Amino acid sequence: MIKCIATDMDGTLLNSVQQISQENKEAILKAQSQGIEVVVATGRSYQEARYVLEEAGLQCPVIGVNGAEVRSKEGVVISSVPLNKQLAKQAAEKLTENDIYFEAYTNKGTYSVDLEKAVSILVDIVVSVNPDADKEKVIYAAGARVRDGLVHGIESYDILFDDEDVQIYKFLAFSFDSERLEASAADLHELEGLVVTSSGHENLEITNKDAQKGIALEAFVKSKGIEIAETMAMGDSFNDVSMLERVGRAVAMGNAAYEIKTLCDVITATNDEHGVAKAILEVL
Numbered sequence: 251m252i253k254c255i256a257t258d259m260d261g262t263l264l265n266s267v268q269q270i271s272q273e274n275k276e277a278i279l280k281a282q283s284q285g286i287e288v289v290v291a292t293g294r295s296y297q298e299a300r301y302v303l304e305e306a307g308l309q310c311p312v313i314g315v316n317g318a319e320v321r322s323k324e325g326v327v328i329s330s331v332p333l334n335k336q337l338a339k340q341a342a343e344k345l346t347e348n349d350i351y352f353e354a355y356t357n358k359g360t361y362s363v364d365l366e367k368a369v370s371i372l373v374d375i376v377v378s379v380n381p382d383a384d385k386e387k388v389i390y391a392a393g394a395r396v397r398d399g400l401v402h403g404i405e406s407y408d409i410l411f412d413d414e415d416v417q418i419y420k421f422l423a424f425s426f427d428s429e430r431l432e433a434s435a436a437d438l439h440e441l442e443g444l445v446v447t448s449s450g451h452e453n454l455e456i457t458n459k460d461a462q463k464g465i466a467l468e469a470f471v472k473s474k475g476i477e478i479a480e481t482m483a484m485g486d487s488f489n490d491v492s493m494l495e496r497v498g499r500a501v502a503m504g505n506a507a508y509e510i511k512t513l514c515d516v517i518t519a520t521n522d523e524h525g526v527a528k529a530i531l532e533v534l
């Protein structure tokens with residue numbers, strides 16, 4: 251019997267215009283009404299995850315920034331696994347040397363040294379993955395990151411490294427130059443204590459080696475008195491692997507990478523076909 255359901259956000263719970271469909275919302279509410287714990291496990295910051303959940307009228311615990319932070323449904327921090335500041339600085343230097351744009355996710359929010367690029371690169375990614383999407387709607391949705399204060403501008407990341415009150419959770423790096431991205435990944439792998447994964451072909455996600463969705467999910471369900479074997483997880487990309495490998499029922503989205511589908515027990519519909527709702531209703 252499934253007692254906990256964990257869902258990734260981008261490419262999974264969210265459709266191509268970055269929204270939670272009514273079908274997905276209703277399925278989550280139905281699961282919650284039956285006493286099933288529903289938790290979001292995402293690479294997004296808590297602020298960005300909460301923004302979309304509130305827009306849909308949902309309240310869930312959030313395993314954020316790939317497991318670097320876990321919050322209750324009320325927004326209280328349960329645990330955090332930040333990067334060592336010196337290690338974070340070394341990682342930032344390697345990304346900069348490879349001329350890779352990146353954003354810093356922290357306990358104080360998400361920061362970018364180029365806000366215009368923070369929006370434009372997200373638009374390019376969404377449109378490349380969803381070529382039939384309405385570009386104007388995508389641009390407007392992506393712009394919310396800056397309009398609503400989900401991403402803050404900063405002159406230099408050194409300000410974050412030097413602030414003792416700031417915890418660095420993750421660097422999210424983007425490039426459409428696959429060779430440059432691969433070179434950066436290789437350089438980063440030289441730094442002990444990091445894990446480098448991705449949520450798309452055009453990005454790298456850099457966190458503490460202990461900040462992974464699967465590790466955080468296992469600790470979360472244990473705290474609720476639930477076995478990981480009684481948990482279902484849904485995802486579409488490589489930063490979901492650590493939880494898909496652990497749970498009792500692993501569900502790949504119809505739009506997931508082939509490698510993700512081979513890991514899973516079930517393949518549901520795509521994120522634009524309410525695959526999350528279909529997967530949830532199958533186990534209720």
